[in-house]
Amino acid sequence: MDCTIFTNHHLFMKTKLFFLSAAVIGTLSSCLSDKVDSELMSYSKEELLEIQKHLNLPEGVDDYTLNLPKNLSSFPIQVNNKQATLGRVLFYDKRLSSNKEVNCATCHLPEKAFTDGEQFSQGVAEERTSRNTLALGSFPSFNAYYGFGGTRMFWDNRASSVMEQSAETMKNPVEMGNTDLGEVADELLQERFYQILFDKAFHNEGNMSNEDKMLTALQAFVSSIGCYQTRYDYALTKSDDKPESDFTKYGFTKEENLGKQLFNDNCASCHNLGAGFATTIVAANNGLDLNYSDEGISAITNQSTDEGQFKVPMLRNIELTGPYMHDGRFKTLEAVIEHYNSGVKSHPNLHPNLKNSVGNPKKLNLTEEEKQAMVAFLKTLTDKESLALGRYSDPFKH
Ligand code: HEC
Ligand code: HEC
Numbered sequence: 001m002d003c004t005i006f007t008n009h010h011l012f013m014k015t016k017l018f019f020l021s022a023a024v025i026g027t028l029s030s031c032l033s034d035k036v037d038s039e040l041m042s043y044s045k046e047e048l049l050e051i052q053k054h055l056n057l058p059e060g061v062d063d064y065t066l067n068l069p070k071n072l073s074s075f076p077i078q079v080n081n082k083q084a085t086l087g088r089v090l091f092y093d094k095r096l097s098s099n100k101e102v103n104c105a106t107c108h109l110p111e112k113a114f115t116d117g118e119q120f121s122q123g124v125a126e127e128r129t130s131r132n133t134l135a136l137g138s139f140p141s142f143n144a145y146y147g148f149g150g151t152r153m154f155w156d157n158r159a160s161s162v163m164e165q166s167a168e169t170m171k172n173p174v175e176m177g178n179t180d181l182g183e184v185a186d187e188l189l190q191e192r193f194y195q196i197l198f199d200k201a202f203h204n205e206g207n208m209s210n211e212d213k214m215l216t217a218l219q220a221f222v223s224s225i226g227c228y229q230t231r232y233d234y235a236l237t238k239s240d241d242k243p244e245s246d247f248t249k250y251g252f253t254k255e256e257n258l259g260k261q262l263f264n265d266n267c268a269s270c271h272n273l274g275a276g277f278a279t280t281i282v283a284a285n286n287g288l289d290l291n292y293s294d295e296g297i298s299a300i301t302n303q304s305t306d307e308g309q310f311k312v313p314m315l316r317n318i319e320l321t322g323p324y325m326h327d328g329r330f331k332t333l334e335a336v337i338e339h340y341n342s343g344v345k346s347h348p349n350l351h352p353n354l355k356n357s358v359g360n361p362k363k364l365n366l367t368e369e370e371k372q373a374m375v376a377f378l379k380t381l382t383d384k385e386s387l388a389l390g391r392y393s394d395p396f397k398h
Contacts (some may be wrong), residue, residue, distance in 0.1 A: 012240045051348035055395045062391040077140040079220045082201040087221025092394040098177035113137030113317035119328035124177035132328035138316030155326040162219035185210035185288040227383035259377025269353045284351040286342035
């Protein structure tokens with residue numbers, strides 16, 4: 001979005017805002033707030049003192065701009081830095097849950113690429129979640145992956161945005177257990193530091209409810225998370241975005257390069273690692289079961305052809321996000337590879353990419369060495385450095 005034409009006419013546009021449609025107002029006011037943002041980069045002394053009583057936040061505002069590799073550079077992710085800053089605080093605040101003991105990071109820990117290492121997760125209830133926590137460590141990939149406007153959340157893709165996902169999670173009786181999100185937001189705003197942070201993040205959005213501000217800020221933070229400093233991205237960029245080329249020239253071992261080849265041949269048709277890889281498939285049945293106890297997308301659509309279909313997850317940081325699959329059934333990457341090698345079930349909805357020429361589940365017949373090579377390749381998709389960035393960490397002084 002190009003804001004420059006608007007900022008020149010800043011005051012003029014402001015008086016005209018009333019006459020424009022809601023969608024256009026959204027666009028314009030975010031342009032206007034960009035302009036004002038730069039004038040309000042830092043807090044007053046009093047504000048900073050108040051904030052730093054409770055939070056480890058910098059004097060200025062953290063820059064959440066991502067440095068994307070070339071193959072993804074046509075998908076710029078713009079987040080509002082002040083909204084992301086507020087979102088970071090909310091993400092780590094336990095007051096977002098009914099018993100004040102659970103925050104988003106209870107299940108989404110940065111050092112585990114924003115998963116929790118559990119098969120199923122513990123929120124406010126004794127009962128655990130019915131699905132494995134999804135990683136957030138490569139979030140903008142989803143924009144690249146599904147295309148703009150098409151990003152959908154959860155294993156069954158039922159939420160259309162992070163705002164919708166966050167609202168659902170906060171109200172889920174097993175996860176965060178709230179009934180009225182407006183009340184949650186109003187309660188937070190009793191706190192002086194939240195008044196300051198909300199005001200900085202939304203000074204031009206007088207009509208937005210506190211609940212929507214809270215959800216918008218969470219969305220900004222979650223959307224800012226990205227892990228693109230991987231050895232794979234480095235080699236792909238060096239190769240001029242040719243995933244099929246010899247990556248031993250760009251730092252891969254022979255084993256990793258063999259794994260990449262096998263991945264390109266058998267996996268990349270579904271797991272898109274960026275624009276350099278083949279077709280994009282949003283959801284699929286990957287033959288885990290003949291009878292699924294969790295029906296996946298068909299529970300939403302009531303279409304039997306959707307049974308056992310789940311989101312095709314991004315594999316960035318996959319080394320850190322086990323256990324694997326929607327129900328966390330596989331503890332290790334070796335077990336995942338063995339599934340694709342020999343364990344794919346002949347479900348009626350099994351995706352064609354996992355079938356052989358006569359329509360049966362494909363057997364890959366990989367040697368031990370090849371299986372290990374695939375695991376080694378998957379580990380080139382790890383970016384611990386980005387996960388450790390201060391701007392993603394818990395800001396609370398405990
Ligand atoms: C009790 C554990 C728990 C808590 C707390 C929790 N989540 Fe999650 N999160 C999950 C699970 C489990 C899933 C997958 C659920 C599903 O697909 O049905 C998930 C999915 C997501 C997704 C979807 C990712 C994708 O790729 O589709 C996002 C985004 C997310 N969570 C963000 C948050 C935010 C923001 C918060 C705090 C407001 C939060 N989560 C709190 C467990 C949790
Ligand atoms: C037909 C499309 C398709 C192909 C081909 C495919 N996958 Fe998957 N993959 C999926 C789907 C769908 C899921 C999630 C399934 C579920 O949880 O029910 C998945 C899940 C995974 C997971 C677990 C991710 C997580 O976060 O838990 C890994 C790892 C994985 N696949 C690796 C591979 C590898 C390696 C190959 C090649 C040998 C491959 N996949 C081939 C569709 C595919």
